[in-house]
Amino acid sequence: MQRRTVRTDDDVQLQIVEFGGSGAPILLLHGLMGRATTWWPVARWLVAHGRVLAPDARGHGRSQARGPWTTDRLVADVETVLEPLGPATVIGHSMGGLHALVLAARRPDLVRALIVEDIAVDFTDRSAADARAWFTALPQPFASLAHVREVFGVPRREFGDYMSECVEERADGYHLLAEVEHAVAIAAEWAQITHWAVLPQVRCPALLVEAEESVAPPGHMAEMARRMPDARHVRVLGTGHLVHAAAPETYRRHVEAFLSAVSRTPPPR
Template sequence: MDGQRGHVETSDAARIGTLTAGSGPSLLLVHGGMGQLERWQPVWDQLTQHFRVTAMDRRGRGSSTDSPNHTADRESADISAIIEKLNSDTGTSVNVFAHSIGASFTIAAVAGNPAVGKVVLYEPPGPETVAGGWPEKVTELIRSGRIGPAIASFLIDVIGLSPSEVETLRNQAGAFDPRPIAAATLPREARALQTLDLAVAEKIACPVLLLLGSESPAWAAHITAYLQATIPNASTAVLQGQGHEAIDNTPSNIATLVTRYLNRSGHD
């Protein structure tokens, strides 16, 4: 991924790294769990043809530093800080495309935020996603050094992949090793989801497109339906034949869908 590196300092002294490329309306990309900004590589070239795209490394991974006492509020504040910086740099509103838990933290960041233009949220998880004691399970796996089984549990029990799909991902991982990120962030993000209040979504004034895979786990459909009913100006697009990982499986279709929505005139 080509672009210009930058960073934003947060109120708790974390340094959030960014990568920016392209020209046009401002678009911030917020990745999900167990990844970093490079996860946007499948859609990067297509999106940067239409937007001035900034991808962020969420705290504790990639080019970003961390601080003690992780909370969902701090993750949301990081996103807000970058939106503020992009708005200040360009003098125009900032669009946001966020995936998975990054989308969960984005909800509070864009609620009532006048600097935001349009938002695309792809299957943000919530408390029901980690019900049934999964946070305790993954915390124990990480504590006992069983990082591989913890990753597999996340992908199968939470994301809804099959064991064969997990094996395919493992074989395609290449140079990127997710184990350090998983060890540092899976338990804390699971705990953050337990107490996440999605009701703040009712304060989102800008247009929002919710993306939902037709093959995604039940929690994704439940939460998407809740957000559709809660956000005043929301619409939903169902990704037929896809689950939680359509950014990897059908990147051109995702980039085209997002581009058309963000470039569409009016508040639809």
Template sequence: MLNTLTVGQPGPTPPLLIVHGLYGSGRNWGVIAKRMSDERLVLTPDMRNHGDSFRADVHDYPAMAADLAKVIEAHGGTADVVGHSMGGKASMVLALSRPELVNRLIIADIAPVSYTHSQIQFIEAMRKVDLTRVTKRSDAVAQLAEHVDDTTLQAFFTQSLDIKNQSWKLNLDALADQMPNILGFPDVTGTYDGPTLFLSGAESDYVTRDYRPKIRGHFPQARFAKIPGAGHWLHAEKPREFEASLRAFLPV
């Protein structure tokens, strides 16, 4: 079972499951989860090979979807699901393979397609950090800055650092090996007929109009919205706007 943080109380509304992206963790969503927990139970799992969840050689979307299904089954059997990036792809496969578990679906800045921009350079950057010289998070940030220009990403990656044990809470070897699966999207059949929102950053190019026929082929009720001024990390760049979009789409 995935390590899952919970906040809020169960009630008449299905729980909200928030699924993080590559190199993330459930804790990354702590602020939004706490704010959304005013009216429902919110679940933020660590995906396999991330955070405090188990390590595995396989890291593909059917396996990740099955992991998420177990979390939902352990918390009542149905949930509203929000997934960002890698977590969005896992959430799509969950909805397509186990639609009875998903009440409403929000996909944040990703489409059911294969992408060509590799994320392997960030694994290489994290591997270059000399963890024996890290006694506080800023030590790792300083080392990452030599290989990663974006200060937001520097801070993001170091959230997955176990400073006490001088180790990454990421299975970097498995993620590197499975990168083709992470960038791709499995050949899945079927449709999810429930309410679905594809929420994108207006400055991101991850979800283009060219992808809409493929999206609607799997998600016929799909609606589309953009958050102005946000890129791929829309929930971190515009957290209040992201929260407002969730509340508008998810009835209580």
């Protein structure tokens, strides 16, 4: 595993994690408050299918933090990462899934196939105030990594394990790598803007993976798939928001079957 950096058109430095593999690129996009290295358990087997890499989104992991904290800006960052590489399979979880959808609609030349895990394109039934209340209630600094796992690991233990990778130790304890105010700003936009309109523009093959205990409203992701020209939808029972961590073998089976099908389909000219 290697690390490198790229600079965006507004001079923000993004860290890229190269997990290995060769061939066509597979780009992994993490969720809100996450980081690239949280994909490591998935990347371990994905390297058999291509060159696997993942950016830390701006304000996350080891990438620089500077606004604006908008979907448009964060998707432009992903374009910067992908433009030197050419068409990729893009796999996104949560926030990363939303960015992958918008990217595929905006830049079909950069996305050969798409896998989107547990996200909605319409959160306007939720409020920015609720997002702020949730984030600001987090007991930072955390006393230990065990404390991080305890806070985030109820009711889903895998979320505690995930978030224990998204903190850093300082003199007074452990802090989230992503600033709360930046996360609130990102989530606040989701409460104001919908992205239904991008779905018919996503013309590449797509797999939508939904958790049983999804962050999306009931039926939402199935409807997303129906509005896309070439999409299939699966709902994985017994899982929370982190499907790839809660049911890794089931997730892998669905993803590898999809990748196999895509590999037999010539890319559009």
